[in-house]
Amino acid sequence: MHNPKVPTVDFKFRFAKARSSQERMMLDIYGALAQGKSIFINAPTGVGKTDASISACLTYAVEHDLDVFFLTPKNSQHRIAVEVLKGLRSKFSMGVKYIDVVGKRNMCVNPEINLLEGEAFYKSCEQLVKNRRCSFYENSRDMEKPDFALEEAGMSGHNKLFSESFDRGVCAYEISAKLAREANFVIADYAHMLNPFIMKAFLKKIEHSLKDSIIIWDEAHNISNIAASYMSTSLSTQAIQRASEELTAIRSGIDLGYLEYLLSGLADAKVKVDGPGEAFVEKKDIPGMLTTNTEEVCDQLEKAAMEYINNTEAKRSSLMHIARFLRALSSFDDSNAVIVSRYGKGIKLSISCLYPSEAIESMKQAYANVFMSGTLLPLKMHMEMLGFQDAHSASYPMPYPKENRICLLDKEVSTKYTSRTPDQFRSIADRIASVKDRVSGNVAVFFPSFGVLNSVRRHMQRQVRFIQREEMRSLQVEQMIKEFKESDDNLLFAVMGGSLSEGIDYANNIIKGIIIVGIPLERPNLELQAKVEYLNKKFGMKGNEYAYLIPGVMKAVQAAGRAIRGEEDRAFILFMDKRYSWSMYRSIISDFMKIEDDSDYISRISKFMERS
Ligand code: SF4
Numbered sequence: 001m002h003n004p005k006v007p008t009v010d011f012k013f014r015f016a017k018a019r020s021s022q023e024r025m026m027l028d029i030y031g032a033l034a035q036g037k038s039i040f041i042n043a044p045t046g047v048g049k050t051d052a053s054i055s056a057c058l059t060y061a062v063e064h065d066l067d068v069f070f071l072t073p074k075n076s077q078h079r080i081a082v083e084v085l086k087g088l089r090s091k092f093s094m095g096v097k098y099i100d101v102v103g104k105r106n107m108c109v110n111p112e113i114n115l116l117e118g119e120a121f122y123k124s125c126e127q128l129v130k131n132r133r134c135s136f137y138e139n140s141r142d143m144e145k146p147d148f149a150l151e152e153a154g155m156s157g158h159n160k161l162f163s164e165s166f167d168r169g170v171c172a173y174e175i176s177a178k179l180a181r182e183a184n185f186v187i188a189d190y191a192h193m194l195n196p197f198i199m200k201a202f203l204k205k206i207e208h209s210l211k212d213s214i215i216i217w218d219e220a221h222n223i224s225n226i227a228a229s230y231m232s233t234s235l236s237t238q239a240i241q242r243a244s245e246e247l248t249a250i251r252s253g254i255d256l257g258y259l260e261y262l263l264s265g266l267a268d269a270k271v272k273v274d275g276p277g278e279a280f281v282e283k284k285d286i287p288g289m290l291t292t293n294t295e296e297v298c299d300q301l302e303k304a305a306m307e308y309i310n311n312t313e314a315k316r317s318s319l320m321h322i323a324r325f326l327r328a329l330s331s332f333d334d335s336n337a338v339i340v341s342r343y344g345k346g347i348k349l350s351i352s353c354l355y356p357s358e359a360i361e362s363m364k365q366a367y368a369n370v371f372m373s374g375t376l377l378p379l380k381m382h383m384e385m386l387g388f389q390d391a392h393s394a395s396y397p398m399p400y401p402k403e404n405r406i407c408l409l410d411k412e413v414s415t416k417y418t419s420r421t422p423d424q425f426r427s428i429a430d431r432i433a434s435v436k437d438r439v440s441g442n443v444a445v446f447f448p449s450f451g452v453l454n455s456v457r458r459h460m461q462r463q464v465r466f467i468q469r470e471e472m473r474s475l476q477v478e479q480m481i482k483e484f485k486e487s488d489d490n491l492l493f494a495v496m497g498g499s500l501s502e503g504i505d506y507a508n509n510i511i512k513g514i515i516i517v518g519i520p521l522e523r524p525n526l527e528l529q530a531k532v533e534y535l536n537k538k539f540g541m542k543g544n545e546y547a548y549l550i551p552g553v554m555k556a557v558q559a560a561g562r563a564i565r566g567e568e569d570r571a572f573i574l575f576m577d578k579r580y581s582w583s584m585y586r587s588i589i590s591d592f593m594k595i596e597d598d599s600d601y602i603s604r605i606s607k608f609m610e611r612s
Contacts, residue, residue, distance in 0.1 A: 025052040025053070038392070040392070042379060043372060044396065054185075066212050067185070070187045071189065075158070085187075103191065106158070113125060140165075143170060181207045194226060210367075211367060224360070232353045235322060235325040236347070243322050250307045278339050281349070337352045354531045364387065380393075400566075404569060411581045416518075433461055436462060440489060447493065449523075453467070457493060466483070492511075502555070505565055512570075515573075516556050522552065
């Protein structure tokens with residue numbers, strides 16, 4: 001969408017010339033901002049959306065005395081925004097002050113507590129500050145204004161600010177907040193604006209207001225799921241047992257036996273022995289004892305948690321988790337589903353947020369929002385889900401030559417639940433091996449779940465050197481991917497919707513082909529059912545599409561997009577599942593790529609590879 005009403009704008013852009021797609025995008029964003037409107041942008045990899053969005057928003061913000069926030073789901077995605085701002089600052093003398101802010105736990109320089117996890121960390125910090133026992137805090141409190149070196153460190157990224165602060169004996173988080181007060185551009189995490197508790201405290205601390213701010217949401221396709229995850233929690237009998245052990249360790253008189261007893265009573269009453277192992281729980285089913293005197297009980301649990309942490313040097317506390325859960329249980333409404341389930345020998349009570357209304361409402365208070373992603377189609381769905389039906393929208397084509405990619409379909413196999421047999425898995429394994437035999441170079445294979453990945457792997461006759469495993473920690477994943485990127489003729493097996501299929505750049509054409517096995521649809525369960533019903537009511541029978549079909553297909557699209565990251569990159573994408581030929585899936589995916597149905601796809605891939 002090009003906005004013809006926007007006059008020529010002298011955009012602040014860090015390079016000599018913007019690409020034509022960037023120019024269009026800057027005009028589109030500027031045009032929306034000029035009308036005080038938000039904008040939804042679908043821009044595939046290569047359009048240069050970080051540069052274009054920052055330049056357009058900053059140009060408008062400087063002219064109209066507004067602030068800009070650039071928000072990402074992960075800390076690791078801040079770096080590119082820092083680079084753009086660094087470039088702009090060195091090219092123009094536009095008085096822009098920016099700061100890269102991450103959560104307090106990642107900025108804590110106090111070795112006494114900075115390895116603590118979750119609530120235990122926040123409570124410990126609060127106590128240390130209150131009792132004036134954190135020297136780092138005291139030193140930063142006394143500092144009226146961070147000096148030039150700290151200011152420069154803040155603009156080099158949060159890691160630099162952390163080390164500079166540590167060397168100077170000041171709290172990096174407090175310094176970043178002081179710098180943010182002076183800044184007109186803040187790079188931060190989704191949680192800073194999507195978690196309603198954090199948002200209010202954060203904005204107050206940095207003395208900024210939403211109404212005077214433009215918010216850029218990077219990777220915006222996942223906003224409502226991420227916001228919902230902040231508002232969801234659960235309590236298991238295992239956690240209660242761990243918390244009881246913590247109480248024993250500090251010789252506390254608190255007895256949590258009643259919680260286990262109430263949970264098992266709920267499960268006995270609601271979960272049918274021959275059913276799916278889970279059941280909805282209504283407000284009236286919840287025993288009064290679970291929600292009586294909540295504040296008093298939670299205070300006692302938190303005190304005990306702190307005693308446990310201080311006495312045992314533990315890094316986390318289940319007592320803290322139980323306090324959080326009980327608070328949520330005493331205040332949930334009909335935008336949550338409460339579900340009791342049996343797992344192994346345990347019982348779990350979960351509170352799942354079906355739609356994060358509060359977080360979404362707060363977005364509307366901003367001057368305007370720029371929602372952007374490489375997979376923000378259908379735009380109409382995202383606009384409706386976030387309640388911005390009157391926003392502007394724009395979608396840009398893939399900026400690379402079309403002939404650099406072929407998308408093919410193998411409709412002889414499927415990972416549909418009813419088709420999951422050893423024969424089917426063997427057939428998929430043989431087909432992957434046949435494709436790899438024709439390809440000299442790395443091929444990444446993405447599966448809908450670890451279960452399917454492992455089932456296919458068992459039948460592979462060919463060596464698979466790189467395999468993502470469910471229990472891998474992020475450092476192990478990083479190490480594996482580093483080795484994969486350095487290799488040149490291997491298979492990678494990973495899951496869709498994971499850290500190897502989204503938000504990761506396989507640059508320099510290190511992947512020659514991608515095989516998408518199955519559709520990563522969520523396993524039907526009560527939570528999904530509740531979500532579908534809630535969205536059906538809210539958006540007129542679109543629950544199945546919005547909560548189930550589209551999110552599943554989008555994970556496949558994200559994974560399929562990993563191979564082509566630059567103009568010179570060439571790759572084939574093979575979709576292995578007959579359901580990709582069904583119109584309901586095909587119509588969703590056709591916005592992104594045209595899949596050719598060719599039974600002789602092996603020859604097509606061979607020919608395509610020969611031309612490389
Ligand atoms: S005030 Fe800062 S340095 Fe001190 S404990 Fe809290 S986050 Fe850590």
